[in-house]
Amino acid sequence: MTLNNFNQNKYLKIYLVTLAALSIYWLYYKSSVGNDSTISEWIINYQGGFTRRGLPGEIAFHLAKYFDISLRFTIFIFQSTTYVLYLYLVYLFFKKIKLNLIFIFAFFTPIFLIYHLAELEVLARKEIFMFIGMIWFYQISKKDSGNLNPLIWIFCILPLVTILYEPAAFYYPFFAAVLIIKLRNFHIFKILISLIIVFIPALVASWLSAFELLSNDGFEMMKNSLKENFGEECYMSCGLMGSKKEAIVHISHTIQKLKEGGEYSIYIYLFRYFLIMFIGSLPLILIIAFSKLKIKILNFNYLVYPFILLNLFVPLHWLMFLDWGRAVNITYVSSFLFLFYLYKNNYIDVDENKIYEKVNFYFDLIIKYSFFKSKRKLTIFIFIIYAFGWSPPTLLSADVNSFPGYRIPYKTIKTSIPKVKNFFQLPK
Incomplete structure (x- = not known):
């Protein structure tokens, strides 16, 4: 199944505009939450000296002071603009690619775009x-x-x-x-x-x-500048700049977290995230497995080994923070975008027939032993469950989340109703 370009672009626009609108709403909502992790990362600045991830916070700091506006509102504008720009670039990148069924599954996987709304703590992170x-x-x-x-x-x-x-x-x-x-x-x-x-x-x-690294005195200067100028506390991601500085501290903290759930917790966590990564990436894995390079690069013919080499340093990144849901998303996005760079530039040949032979084999088995009587209905059902029925958690130790396709609009409506009532001063 392949969408024609008109329908594909129409549905792509609807999906991305919906994500953009929901993202702006939630970024605005989160900007008023005192302990939100998204804000805490963006208030890191250079007032105490150079430090990692401090540039956006330094710019926001000076803009907020110059225009005499809230630092949180300035950050909200920065975050919204950045995230909408990202979605727009995604549209430009994919609008001319004809998405067949397996590509559609790879695009709508819950570890790609919808993940940022399913787990609001990761929305517009750096x-x-x-x-x-x-x-x-x-x-x-x-x-x-x-x-x-x-x-x-x-x-x-x-x-x-x-x-x-x-x-x-x-x-x-x-x-x-x-x-x-x-x-x-x-x-x-x-x-x-x-x-x-x-x-x-x-x-x-x-x-x-x-x-x-930021010195202890520099960290105190950054904290004090936030407090004195905007009444903001340096908490969560910002607060960690004063304690978890060195990379080895991050790694040891992650290893400790892997072990703290009990004797076998490390195996449980690793197996859980292996399944999350595997299931979320399964359409992409199928495309990679049945693709050949059309150009000669270091004697590689198939894509499997190049992708393993490209992700060689990624496990070290995973060990450096506890937000393994974000790690899944980052790992997937980097491989996904690169694969489609190869595809849209005609550097690879995807054997779609072999992919659909495999898919149809398992679909036939499901139809044989289930109440589904047509592949179309089965495909729609699997797509809804796969794309909107689950999402990875943010933290390493958390369980998989269910039905973001329902929870995202439900939470949006639930939180917006009181605001609408207050706006129009309606009685409760």
């Missing part, structure tokens, strides 16, 4: 800058474009992306892979030299973000 950077980079690295713009982008823009979200360093292989594809006709030595030169600023930015 990995959004890396996602925007990836789409931007892939758009200027089209097959028919020259080599200069991607090289300049890596040299000039990737360091900024890294300063905004320092774990982007774990995903540099995806950027490097695009450059290798673009430069594949050059001698291997020239490719390596080019990669080293253009990645130097990003690596320096990564090093500074990871090891240029």
